[in-house]
Amino acid sequence: MTLSYQLDNLLRNELQPHERILWSGQPDSGRAFQKSIGLSIFGFIMTGGVGWGFNAVLKHDGSIMPLIILGLFFVVGLFGLIPSPLWAWLDAHKTVYAITSTRAIILEQKTFGGVKVRFFAPHVLHEITRNESKNGYGDLTITHDITTSRNTTHKTPVGFMNIPDVRNVEQILCKMRDEYLRANPSPKILKPLTFKI
Secondary structure, three states: OOOOHHHHHHHHHOOOOOOOEEEEEOOOHHHHHHHOHHHHHHHHHHHHHHHHHHHHHHHOOOOHHHHHHHHHHHHHHHHHHOOHHHHHHHHHHOEEEEEEOOOEEEEEEOOOOOEEEEEEOHHHOOOOEEEEOOOOOEEEEEEEEEEEEOOEEEEEEEEEEEEOOHHHHHHHHHHHHHHHHHHOOOOOOOOOOOOEO
16 A cells, blocks of 8 residues: 555654654545444434434423533534544544564644654554454554543554555564564563553
8 A cells, every 4th residue: 555645754754763664554444434334323323312312301401511411412413423434434544554574653744734743663562453354454453552431441552553464464574573672672571551531
C-alpha cells in the first residue's frame, strides 16, 4: 500500500537518524466501515427508543430532567453511533502503521490539525496477538488501553488493526524485535505499555 504524500511526510518526520522503515501500511477502510455497522444499527434502535421516550414523557408530566437525559442519549445516537461507520472509514484514511528498524509506530492525523503518535520499543513487543481471517486480513494487537469506570475495567486492543497480510507483518515485527534485542540485550523484560484514560 502506497501512503499519501502528506502521510508519508508525517511518518518520515518522526524517524530518528539512521532509523529505517521496514514496513508501512494503513487500516483497510472498507473493513473498518463494516466492523462499525453493528454500532450504527444500535444507534438507530437507541434513537428510536429515545423518540418513544420523549413522547411518553410529554404525554405525562413533561418534567424537564427526563427530557434533558433523553436529549443527551439522542445526540449520542444521532451524531456518534449512527454515523460510526463513516467515522471509522475516515479514521482509517488518516492512520498510518509502521515497523522501523527500532520500533513499531502508530500515527494518527487529527481531524482539526495535529498528529497523535504512539511508538512501541522492541522490549515491549513480547505479547503480540494475531487475529487473522481466511483472506489474510486481520489485527495485530501489541498492547491494550485500560479504562476504569464504576469499578469496571475495560481493555481496548491497540496495534495494527484491519491490515492485509497480517501474518507477514507479524513476522516482520517479530524479526525486528528479535534482531534488535540480540544486538541490544536488556537486563529485564519490560511490561507492554498501557495507557489509563
